[in-house]
Amino acid sequence: MEIIYEINSRFLELVRIRFPKDAERLARMSLIDESGERYVRMANLACVSSHTINGVAALHSELLKQTVLRDFYELFPEKFCNKTNGVTPRRWMVLSNPRLSKMITGRIGDRWIKHLDDLRQLEPLANDSGFRDEWRSIKQAIKRDLASRIHDQFGILVDPTSLYDVQVKRIHEYKRQHLNLLHIVTLYSQLKQNPNLEITPRTFIFAGKAAPGYHMAKLMIKLITAVGEMVNKDPDLRNQIKVIFLPNYNVTNSQRIYPASDLSEQISTAGFEASGTGNMKFAMNGALTIGTLDGANIEIREAVGADNFFLFGLTADQVVALKASGYNPYTYYQANPLLRDAIDLIASGHFSQGDASLFKPLLDKLLRQDPYLLMADYQAYIDCQQAVGQAYSHADDWTRMAILNAVRMGRFPLIVPFANTARRSGRCRPLRFRWLTPPPPMAC
């Protein structure tokens, strides 16, 4: 603490000189929050002591400058930059998807593994029906493998030709696994009400851990497995939907999931996902994305083309504006019979052996506060999922889009710090900021 106080007094001296007579700014930028019980502001300490501040995707790098770190941007504009995240194709393609990787290497050699942009050479083959057939049969084989694993481990039969609709990531309210669930419950309800209804068969796959003290996230997992138990055994659904929660989500298990996916769920509330990297791993393995304009989704959509991406929902600006205008989630519930039906079904205890109290905290939060705007985005999500189902039924067009997703991911290789040429080529700028007074000799 002695050292932190010393850093703080020198830092605030600098702020005082740069912005005289601005006590509020000083209080905001102090490394110590003194509005209530005192604590150290770790983010402020990080900004003061860091050479460079990166938002890890273009949107978030902008949001940092305009919102949470605005004061720091005004003081140290030169520290702020953007290096959009990337993932290593060595792990996320070569190791985890050997079949697809061998096929690619067979066409263009293995230089792409270190120069991901080379994948672009495959782009014309998206129009080659033989290549599409080969691509599709590889995806099918990978999906069969995952289906047989799921059968061996959990005794659940999934149809490997169904659309694998996958959301794997940490469980969090902002990532909105429960929005995905509302779509599933809506499909379930429609199939129960109309037993002759034909939909595009889907296997919904979830995986992810909740932080130990995050009760709402654990309740979201409970709701996934509860819906799964009802859906998977109900003969009325004629195997048109299955819901699987794969436990112990980690890197090893995830490597089996990304390559088998058709649809990548990247449905965070716009403005909340700094970048995402799962979104990149899915796309480079030929999954299409359903997603919001959040984090790196924006840049992925730019790279793969808007026609090859299922976009829905409010933008980050619209999220801020809606909240400022006095958002009332309950009005969406009242106005939308489809949404009301899904919420009411969960509230009735239908998925919890008649226990209407189990999911009450989750539903109450959605109807009273809904900080992540599920109610506002629900209908747009349902409509977009309808379009996804339609598109998947045109298998050849779907495969063409999947190929274009994979081969246009050259913009997102992992940047290895110091192993690249930035340092040697002198692109790192020197530090402008210097302490005003030289540090005193150590008093020890």
Ligand SMILES: *Cc1c(COP(=O)(O)O)cnc(C)c1O
């Ligand atoms: C890639 C990855 C993540 C990050 O996923 P997001 O969808 O970007 O949140 C988390 N956990 C594991 C095991 C991963 O492989």
